[in-house]
């Protein structure tokens with residue numbers, strides 16, 4: 001296959017997933033509302049995921065603590081994927097599936113939002129983080145994909161209509177940016193009122 005063939009195939013698969021995502025706009029709206037309400041009431045977002053989704057968790061948190069598109073005050077969000085001492089201690093002394101849930105137990109407070117990102121929807125550490133968050137009274141959100149076997153365990157779940165990890169990740173980052181647009185809009189509206 002030439003680059004042009006690869007490009008056309010990849011572009012068309014991406015477009016198919018992106019077009020189908022339109023059907024999930026209202027679920028994404030619910031998720032954005034959950035995150036926005038938490039931020040407006042002084043609560044924080046905790047975000048976790050593995051591999052590419054760990055990068056997405058960090059990207060998301062940085063949009064809030066740093067900035068997204070517009071100038072505004074810093075907002076509280078934390079990726080649970082960045083503290084190598086915590087990750088290696090918990091992974092080594094307990095189990096890899098506990099690396100996020102243990103941090104949720106330590107850092108999560110009622111009405112914060114835990115966002116789990118998993119393209120398969122089956123990563124045990126992400127599922128355990130959602131369980132731990134529920135127990136502590138956090139709101140829970142899951143960004144996942146359309147594969148069989150991933151059943152919703154969170155208060156709000158967005159299943160991207162694709163079964164290809166790469167395209168699910170591409171849709172996740174789009175969704176994250178839409179959530180950030182909503183948060184910025186509400187925060188700026190409040191600070192200008």
Ligand SMILES: O=C(CO)[C@@H](O)[C@H](O)[C@H](O)[C@H](O)COP(=O)(O)O
Nearest residue numbers: 050051052053118119120123165166
């Ligand atoms: O980015 C990729 C593949 O595009 C990989 O790093 C991928 O994120 C890893 O295999 C993850 O461990 C997959 O976990 P999950 O999305 O199924 O929860």
Ligand SMILES: [Zn+2]
Nearest residue numbers: 059060063177
């Ligand atoms: Zn971004």
